[in-house]
Amino acid sequence: MEASIKTENLTKCFGSFTAVNNITFKVDKGEIFGFLGANGAGKTTAMRMLCGLLHPTSGKASVAGFDVFTQREQIKKNIGYMSQKFSLYEDLTIKENINFFGTIYGLSNTKIKEKTEQLLIRLNLMEEANSLVASLPLGWKQKLSFSLALIHDPKIVFLDEPTGGVDPITRRQFWELIYETADSGTTVFVTTHYMDEAEYCNRVSIMVDGKIEAIDTPDNLKKLFDASTMDEVFYLLARGASTQE
Amino acid sequence: MQELKSFIIKEFRHIVRDKRALLILFVMPVILVILFGYAITNDINNAEIAILDNSKDELSIGLTNKIVSSGYFLQKASLQTNKELQEVFRSGKIKMAIVFPPGFAQTFYREKNVQIQLIADASDLNVAIALSNYAHSIIKDYQNELNKDLGQTLLFETTTKMLFNPEQKGVYMFVPGVLALIMMLISALMTAVSLAKEKETGTMRVITVSPLSPITIITGKVIPYLVISMIDTCIILLMAVFIFGMPINGNLFLLALVNLMFLFAALSLGIMIASFAETQQVALIMSIVLLFLPTVLLSGFIYPIKNMPLWLQVICQVSPAKWFIEAIKSVMIKGTGIQDIWMQLSVLLGMIIVMIRVSIVQSKKKVS
Numbered sequence: 157m158e159a160s161i162k163t164e165n166l167t168k169c170f171g172s173f174t175a176v177n178n179i180t181f182k183v184d185k186g187e188i189f190g191f192l193g194a195n196g197a198g199k200t201t202a203m204r205m206l207c208g209l210l211h212p213t214s215g216k217a218s219v220a221g222f223d224v225f226t227q228r229e230q231i232k233k234n235i236g237y238m239s240q241k242f243s244l245y246e247d248l249t250i251k252e253n254i255n256f257f258g259t260i261y262g263l264s265n266t267k268i269k270e271k272t273e274q275l276l277i278r279l280n281l282m283e284e285a286n287s288l289v290a291s292l293p294l295g296w297k298q299k300l301s302f303s304l305a306l307i308h309d310p311k312i313v314f315l316d317e318p319t320g321g322v323d324p325i326t327r328r329q330f331w332e333l334i335y336e337t338a339d340s341g342t343t344v345f346v347t348t349h350y351m352d353e354a355e356y357c358n359r360v361s362i363m364v365d366g367k368i369e370a371i372d373t374p375d376n377l378k379k380l381f382d383a384s385t386m387d388e389v390f391y392l393l394a395r396g397a398s399t400q401e
Numbered sequence: 402m403q404e405l406k407s408f409i410i411k412e413f414r415h416i417v418r419d420k421r422a423l424l425i426l427f428v429m430p431v432i433l434v435i436l437f438g439y440a441i442t443n444d445i446n447n448a449e450i451a452i453l454d455n456s457k458d459e460l461s462i463g464l465t466n467k468i469v470s471s472g473y474f475l476q477k478a479s480l481q482t483n484k485e486l487q488e489v490f491r492s493g494k495i496k497m498a499i500v501f502p503p504g505f506a507q508t509f510y511r512e513k514n515v516q517i518q519l520i521a522d523a524s525d526l527n528v529a530i531a532l533s534n535y536a537h538s539i540i541k542d543y544q545n546e547l548n549k550d551l552g553q554t555l556l557f558e559t560t561t562k563m564l565f566n567p568e569q570k571g572v573y574m575f576v577p578g579v580l581a582l583i584m585m586l587i588s589a590l591m592t593a594v595s596l597a598k599e600k601e602t603g604t605m606r607v608i609t610v611s612p613l614s615p616i617t618i619i620t621g622k623v624i625p626y627l628v629i630s631m632i633d634t635c636i637i638l639l640m641a642v643f644i645f646g647m648p649i650n651g652n653l654f655l656l657a658l659v660n661l662m663f664l665f666a667a668l669s670l671g672i673m674i675a676s677f678a679e680t681q682q683v684a685l686i687m688s689i690v691l692l693f694l695p696t697v698l699l700s701g702f703i704y705p706i707k708n709m710p711l712w713l714q715v716i717c718q719v720s721p722a723k724w725f726i727e728a729i730k731s732v733m734i735k736g737t738g739i740q741d742i743w744m745q746l747s748v749l750l751g752m753i754i755v756m757i758r759v760s761i762v763q764s765k766k767k768v769s
Contacts, residue, residue: 241603
């Protein structure tokens, strides 16, 4: 299977501190890959390198077939990104937001029109098209934000804690959107705090102190660590980190 | 190009939908100009004056009566000595004193001209100027009446002395100051806050992950405020010229150049602030410290720099507004050419380069 993301000994140092330490992994096309780790474990730094925002110190990595050292511009065109804050312009209408994000990804006007209609129908937001985003409930903002991250049909979408602050039912609905996206062939790279969500991923990696300590399907990991939930797996690994210190 | 256009449209939408921003952008400049303008051109009625008459002859008494009966002045004191004069001024009881020399009428008829001294309290310079102008014209009236009766030309000469403000900060001084303040407010503060807002709400992250180049992002952010600042500059200058009669003696292109240079300095300052601030709150506080205090207090706008202690004078040198106000005063009031303000322009240019450099270094540090 074609690799969507591939890293080999990817490392990032800030002075004498090694934030990301020799990580090597592969994410397949259309896979939902959970990227887990405690705060400060190096998740964000790794993700920034993969998004072309940060220059790695050493190692190799390619995203959507492009090199993170030399082809950052191409990477940016081929990935989507959604952050935990949903990151929409609250004082713009839904339509204006779609328009803006469409243009900054270089879509043509006709393409944007087409996408706007599709998106509004899919999210059932036709009637609210001209109301300000500020007036939308949180769950809708989340869905809109996700759809905007996909507006340019990226090969990979990075979701940075996309379900923060949302109720369990909305989270469940959101995961259905993620499944739909993965089914259509888009790779989903997701970080999360919620360990129940880790169970929804095809495979997960767990980062501890800049290193990937475990990487496999949730079921295999549970077997390996003799745990009944991902929460336990995570706890066992994270405790390892604190005893080392 | 399409991306930039879209970014600018988005930015204008933010502005148009923010009522507070609109107030700051378009109402505030007008209010400031009117406030500063009218606060200094208030009408004079019953201004307290003192008379020091060293002659007490028919002419000096006649002139005193004419001045006092004009309705503009109220005689608070008749003084005997110069020492008393200083005391009344210091106590703030009077705004102006009129001093007649000894042998007033005698000198007038014999030498065909005589000096009358007007001494004004110039700590309120605009009032002082207005008062001495009123007094001067009353004295001239009296002189003309006398000459008509006499059938010859004899002169009263007035000399004016401004107390407490020998520098005589100009009546129009408020215009450069208001210009500096408004441009700082719009270009620096609004840019800083709106950039910080994108960081705070997380949209900045999304934009930086997108294919938009940093230059497009900054240009898109800055252009709307640049345009609005230029509109405001024109409004302020038009009001200054047509409402308050401020002269523009210099070249209009040079005036535009000076304004643009300061505008870019203000924008760079805003960008620099935003490169440090992660939230709107922090951006606002930093702006107040870095923009308002130097612009209002350390630019010579309100307090003359020459009268400050040396260490404060040194600090004033890093206030962009100080250099702008110097340059624009030269161009507007003195009508100087570029050869006299190249230094101010170079300093502003230097500041722009430094601030942009700092912003770039700081933003790179932040990404890591």
